Amino acid sequence: MNTATEQRAAAPTDEEQPKTPLQRLVSAQAFQILGVLLVLVVLFSIAESDAFLSVNNLRNVVVNTSILAIIGVGMTFVIITGGIDLSVGSVLVFSGVVAAKVMEALGGEGVGVSLVGALVACGSGTLWGLFNGVLVARAKVPPLIVTLGTLGMALGGAQIVTGGIDLRGAPTVLTDTIGFGRLFGQIPYLSLIALLVVVVGAVVLHRTRFGRYTYAVGSNAESARRVGVKVDRHLIGVYTLAGFCAGLAGILNLAFYASTTIAGQSNTALNVIAGVVIGGTSLFGGIGTIAGTVIGLFIPSVLQNGFVIMGVQPFWQQVVVGAFLIAAVYVDQVRRAAATRGARSRRSSSSRFSRPSGARRKESR
Template sequence: MKARWARLARLQALQIVLILLFIVIVFSVLAPQAFLSGFNMRGIVVNTSILAVLGVGMTFVIVTGGIDLSVGSVLVLSGVLAAKSMAAAGGQGWGVALLGAVVACLTGLACGLVNGVLVARAKVPPLIVTLGTLGAALGIAQIITGGLDLRDAPEVLVDTIGFGNLVGQVPNLSVIALLVVALGIVLLHHTRFGLYTFAIGSNPEAGRRVGVKVDRHLIKVYALAGLLAGFAGILNLSFFQSTTIAGQSNTNLNVIAGVVIGGTSLFGGVGSVFGTVVGLFIPSTLQNGFVILGVQPFWQQVVVGAVLIAAVYVDQARRAAAQRGTSTRTSLLTQLGLRKESS
């Protein structure tokens, strides 16, 4: 029994949950009435929902050993083009809203394909490619709008997706994000697509030797990340009723921080969507708690940056320990949830 508890305590996902629980307890003690209110808890969940959609795609990218710095800008560009298309179509019905959603998703998919082709075919480092598309996507959005936010979201989209509730105080936006997370978990941990993703992150050359079309798969992974960024764009437009052009400067940091804090290794080959979601709640909870306590919001970025560095350091230390043989790493099949290691 003791060995089982010791093994459970070493699980990274559990450690992340305990960190989040500790943060919640601290803010609950410092501001119990404000922080623990139903309205505030709902706000944290809603604010994390859009990041969670982006985090699912980012998890796949980082598991391959890559990075995508462009998700915030792609979200903005997708929202801008969606708003423009809906304004041109006119009306406030579901037909116009569906048009905007399709335009947003196609925009994100196109950006993701550009990233994937440049990374996989042109062999440009992912950091450089996505840094370039970060600036390009944001620049195109500003050219189209003149730097001014658009607010052409149909009322049905705002009332139903942005502020609607499924049951009681359960927001539709969070339910949609939960469905995306669930699909991401299944895709990453229980399909061949996910298996290939882990294989490329662990050893791309070995993947080629067993028949994995590495370049084609990388394009698919970046396309998936772009598609989800586009989908997040229409969700963002629905909730904020604006394209928030100037409001996404920290989105990339928050998403990457959440993914890495959640246990996905920047070196590739290790990660989980569940860990990403828990990791994303950490910056969202910190930001919310700081606002309630009257702490300058800039401190939130300081803390998130520090936690991100600490998470990468811990991951690097574990990798070094594993290479020295002082600790064991679970097999690829275990990470995929396909087989349990014998105790």
């Protein structure tokens, strides 16, 4: 084999050439899901343009997604590490119940009482997340089992405290400002809080050491440990973050509904996980973005809203979201398999043409 032939063989193929930023953007699953979301918006706009495209309706879609987006930020970190958290819906309920009880004991009204309730809800969620993290990282219990257990514990605890009856009567200042208040009369404060959490979560994930360690643990926990990452401590931090997000969502849920909605959160965890995975976060760990999560969470909200406007049974939403979830996981598996084959091919080519020239001449004979 002559030198020119070797150079041509060693040169990367078109598939192996580095991708431009635009190519990476277009090939990203989050970008493709954004296209699906836009298609859904266009279809519902054509079918029911007056109702679907109204300002009030679009605002409702955003508000309905806001609480899920806050939980989705924490869930994205968890799933990137290769874990799962099924308890977020129950932690939301428990945090709201505890906050409601504390605020009731303090008099039930006023800004100070509302602030204490918010701190109690966030603190309660944080403790549940810490409990999950310790069991996963220290006790080495699988995340699925841990969070399935705490799902029942948190929900059962909320029902014990309330006797299974929803608590009502959140402070008026809480419901009037956070629940239904709007900046300039148009932008819901609830959605602004969700936007702030999403932005902070994106910065932490993509621009800080904590975020880099999250990807490293999800890609290969043992390799991360060998280069100095304290994997157990980081996992505890990630699950604690997810618990904090669920606790924050609990006080916001209480402000919006003026009720603890004990029976209304049974599908919250599954809806959030579906949105995170549809948005491009891999269940196998190591891949994911906050932006993709937000896009993925908007799909169920748009579907539900569009079906209601068109008079379609809302049960179809679960069917379509389930199909999206299966498709997203399948696409992720295909991409991972293709990436693995490409890496093996490059290693094979590299090892072949890095051998001594005498060995290659002998092989050619």
